[in-house]
Amino acid sequence: MNGDWKPGQRIPIEHELADQYQCSRMTVNKALSALAERGMIVRRRKTGSFVASQQIDRTVMDIQDISTAAELAGHEHDHRILKRQIEKLDTSGAVLLGERPGAEVLKLQCLHLVDGKPNAIERRIIMLDAVPLARNENFASVPPAKWLLEQVPWSKARHIIRAVSADPATARLLETERGDACLTLIRQTWQNGRTVTYVEITHPGDRFQFAGDFQPTEQEMSDHSSRRNAT
Amino acid sequence: MNGDWKPGQRIPIEHELADQYQCSRMTVNKALSALAERGMIVRRRKTGSFVASQQIDRTVMDIQDISTAAELAGHEHDHRILKRQIEKLDTSGAVLLGERPGAEVLKLQCLHLVDGKPNAIERRIIMLDAVPLARNENFASVPPAKWLLEQVPWSKARHIIRAVSADPATARLLETERGDACLTLIRQTWQNGRTVTYVEITHPGDRFQFAGDFQPTEQEMSDHSSRRNAT
DNA sequence: GGCTCGCTTTTGTCTATACAAATAGATATA
DNA sequence: TATATCTATTTGTATAGACAAAAGCGAGCC
Incomplete structure (x- = not known):
């Protein structure tokens, strides 16, 4: 009964x-x-049930808010708002977000420091019609990600992970060399089909990685009287 | 009943x-x-049930075998074995894998081409005691990842995603510039607590990304008579 | 005080039953 | 032959009931 059925x-x-x-x-x-x-x-x-033909490698990644992750790991976190500006979405931005041009948005740029060292640059767009409270928030004490998590529920998120070379501005802020590899997490969050926020978080490649585990057969078909030991 | 309970x-x-x-x-x-x-x-x-206090952003990423992914997307995939060598694990390798030094391993290096363009370099270590059949396999027709999926079951996998700068050898093989940002996926696979294989797959950063979606409330607590529409 | 013992609450899980939904295959019909 | 309809099979899901397991709580005891 050791689950040895063949694919298909x-x-x-x-x-x-x-x-x-x-x-x-x-x-x-x-x-x-x-x-x-x-x-x-x-x-x-x-038709019945069939053993899946190809084993897809699937991994679950916990992608946490930077400040929360740092605190959980026992590190000190701080952040500085570098830019805070209300704009109207231009055409390229609208295409990127899949929203209509001209919508009012809050554009933020924020530097994250972990134990005093630059750890990430956050470039964020907040849709003001979805989050009107953001208009009067300066994010001085609570970083944007944490504030948003507390303020607005979200029903869907999309994550993209990319490697990019640091442009001069990024390199200067992250105190790394121009051209160095950086790991960028892009996250777009929706509620009821409308974008809530879009953010690009760029980490220096030598100080950051994403990790995830996966056990495919956590709970197994088993004779309930003779459950086999964890391996 | 629109699930508006507060954290905690x-x-x-x-x-x-x-x-x-x-x-x-x-x-x-x-x-x-x-x-x-x-x-x-x-x-x-x-004690009861409580709304989770912090909303953890969790995303599920399907990380597929390169050749399978390419075929599914309608692209042509090819691969070339650049190196194939049986060695004994040295100390640093043993520490990396968490296995004992001196164990016989098969070290592979493989270039993946998608539609004729270099798409990834795969550097792999296969534990020969876990996969004895690999000793006589030349991986000429079936790429290593696919071959392994067919040959050996695995019970646990760990994935790490990193951004790295291309070293000269990598840059040459991937036909990109030295120092360019690359996205590296590291995967270690176990069965019964023993490493089966360890692999680093390096993609050119300008031609690759990882993506994942997440809907936290796919199926919701709901009054079974008045189920609300998908949003 | 500090300890054990047993009661109670709450979740975890299994069972037997029932019916709904999808659909492959057989049958009837045009 | 092609199409529509029926039927049987298989999964999907809900229900009431039962008991197990974990854990908080208080009573009684040293």
Whole structure:
């Protein structure tokens, strides 16, 4: 019963498995549904369940707010607002965000320091119609990411990770060499289909990385009487 | 009922919710368990369920085998083995992998081409005691990642994403400028606590990025009679 | 005070049952 | 032959009930 079915192979139907493992169909269903959610198997009504043909490597990355992450890791965090300006979205910005040109936005630029060293530059656009309170907030005490998390709920986020070379301004702020590799996280956040905020956070490549773990078979199909040990 | 509970706030107990929403406790339990798995709420026996205090941004990234990803996207993929050598793990390699020095490993270096253009350099270490078949495989027709996926199951993977500057050798192979920013994916894969393979895949920064979406409230606590529309 | 013991609350999980939804395949019909 | 309809199969999901496991709480005891 050590789950050695081959990719593409059909799994016995729920009723048979319930019979075989002496448990109810609900229990089998829950286990198989969990496997399906993790992409281990594919299920179709009437057709049955099949072992997923290709093992996709999937990883879950916790991408936290910089200040929170630093505090959790026992480091000191500070930030400085370098720019704070209300503008109207120009055409290129509107295309980038998928919003209409002319919408009022708050553009922020913010330097993050961890233990006194520059750790990231945050370039952010906040849609003022989605977050009207931002108009009167100066972000002096609470960094923008944290403030936004507390203020506005969001229903969808998209993350992109890129490597870029530091342009002169970035290099100067991050106290690194011009042209050095930087890791940029781009995040766009929506609520009800409308952009809340768009942000590019650029870290010096020699002081930052993203990490994520993945266990594909955390909970396994198992005979409920003889659960095998964690390996 | 539009889930507007505040962070830290206690959620009514399952029985009350079942009562309130006119459904069984199992249904409530399933919904809350799903929320807990997504990190939206924290649950403790006897104490109750609480709205998670900090909203962690979590994203799921599908990190696929290069050749598979290219084929799925309709591009042509090719690869060339640049180096293939059996060695014994030296001390630094052993520390990197968390394995014992002296273990026999297969070291590979492989260039990936997508639509004829260099897209990645793969530097891989395969533990030969975990994958003895690799000793006689030349990886000429099937790229190493794909071959390994077919050959060996894995129980855990760890991913790290870094930005690095291209060293001269990398720049030459990727047909980019020396010092240009590159995106490196490091992946270590285990089975039963033993390393199967360790790989560094370096992409040119101007031709590659990682992306991931996340919807925190995909399935929501809901009155089963008045389910709200997708937004 | 500090300790153990048992009670209670709350979540975790399994069961048996029921019905809904999707759909592959068979059958009937034009 | 092609199309529509029916039927059987399989998964999806809800329900009520039962008991287990964790953990807070207080009573009683030293």
